[in-house]
Amino acid sequence: MKLKKKIPVIDQGNSLGFWGGKFGGNFVPETLKKPIEDLEVLFNKLKKDKKFISERDKYFKNWVGAPTRFIKLENLTNHIGGAQIWSKVVSDANGGAHKIYNATVHCLLAKRSGKKIICGDTGAGYAGKMLSMAAKKFGLKCKIFMGAKDIARQKPNVKAMKKNGAEVIPVYSGSQTLVDAVSECMRFWVANCDTTAMCVGSTVGPAVFVRICGWSTSQISRELKIQLIKEFGSIPKKLKLYNCVGGGSSSFGFWNEFMDYDKKQVEFIGVEAGGPAKSKKHAAPLTYGSKIGILHGAAQYVNQNSDGQIEETESISAGLDYPGISPLHCFLKDTKRARYTAASDEEALSAYKLVTKFEKLRPSLEPSHAFFVALKEAKKLSKDTVVVINSCGDAYKDRGILEERLGKKYVKSN
């Protein structure tokens, strides 16, 4: 298996949509074949269309708010005493997380295809919140599928979705989390694909959804590349990009523009959700050696039992609480372009405490996983190493959990 240079990773799949010959594909019911093919034709055309790209860029700049900040975390750097620690503050984006990029592009595509309704899944609620914002902006009706457990633990985002006029449909099947929300959303699309567009909230699902999402979030690395050159004059000789990985949309977008660099110069580190320290359950299929299986239309490493039933996950962070992982990341792991590891719930919380103690930055529980590993490793790295962590979400949505786990002061003081 080999990563090709000079070809975007999203376009490196074969004719059936498999990366590396075995990740991804389109394991979908017959009914979805046509709508998926239509979406593929549309996307392949528009991603080369200069007018469409400038339309996208216009909305990214004026509405999403590009570029998001790239800042040095001076206090943390001094405290840790190793590598320079920087952050790409993607949570600056309109709505407070990277999910806005994919949502915006899907709504633009839905408009072009003449669909009046858009449906989507959500875990942490960010994908749903952003889709509801974008749908409102572009005049589309919006339906969001969300696990009942997630609705209870991510209330601020649910409130935001409803405020934007979206219908939030609770999903009670299975573990009542993201995996069930995605299933239910796909089922809804099966029954309504003639009138409704679907937005899959991460780089997962049938191949075209993986590609659209990766193409959209790559805005993050496009910005970062310019910001790095502005700051350092060129891409640093030792650059390490840390990102949390659930479905894998923010990390893929954070890395995409640096894909062709040698990994000795630009290393990618993906941090999965290890779950509670004392639990055997986790959401880290790459770290803990899960087998390849099929989930939501795509072949990927996925937590499952020997029969092929998908296993329940456990993580403090709803956004990472997914048993599978993007086919793109499976491909990056097996080609050894990226390195994957996990942080536990407790480790993520400790990183959140540390970051908020030293910096005016409030990463949500998802990027807190990445902060933990980055800060741990930064200690042992030389001063000329540039560590960048994607702070891809804001902790506002987590205030209930943070208050419960860390006490009130961690909510109020920020």
Add this chain to the structure above:
Amino acid sequence: MSNPISAAFKKARAENRPALLTYTVAGDSSKKQSLDILKSISENADILEVGVPHNTPVADGSQIQTSAYRAIKKGIKINDIFRIVRDFKKFDKNKPIILMGYYNMIFQYGDNNFLSKCKTSGVNGLVVVDLPWPENKDFAKKCKKKSIYFIQLLSPTTTSKRLKKIIQNSHPMNYFISMLSTTGGKLKVSPREILKNYNRIKKINPKKEIVIGFGITGKTIGKLKSADGLVVGSAICKEITRSLNSRQNPVTNVGKLVRKLKNKIK
């Protein structure tokens, strides 16, 4: 020896009626009970579809999901399903059995292992919901080698060009999804419209048996009689759930329901 599936269609045709196909989930609500249900309906059903329960089903509505979750909770494994089929075949060796499920379960078992096990336990056909054409080409070939029918799904969204290609490459039986829906949705198109689509498919190659499924209940089955075969699934799963909730015996109730269905298409 010809596949009993073809024999079942022949028999129904001789009786001037469509074949009746039932769908029940293996292990619902227990291994033994699902076997007993198969036995109780085999008198009136021509072909038995046995669902392989999966916990992330992307094409099933709430009735079948409920049955599947119930079976999984009771601990059903693939090998149990093969045992159920084998035991049923001891009871009625000529009744065709089709397994219906999602590809990950087969993939984890290994294509070849799975098909060998199908063969030895007496499975005659397979419907794999999320393995569409052309992705299923290799797998369908492997089925053919074992004389197991790989049943292609066709949908109202399948384009004419695609329909032709699929039918051309298909085994003797195919499955037409009546409407845009998950299983068990309310019939939102008229039976006339469904039959119009059905006839369009039938015309491509009249020799291929085409069954219609999704949304068929006691109320609608009589209006679709001109098809080669009709599948009832969710209505049966619903009856199992209803029986369990009212502390009645699902085996006798489902047996009765299937007899009623049969009477409506005679």
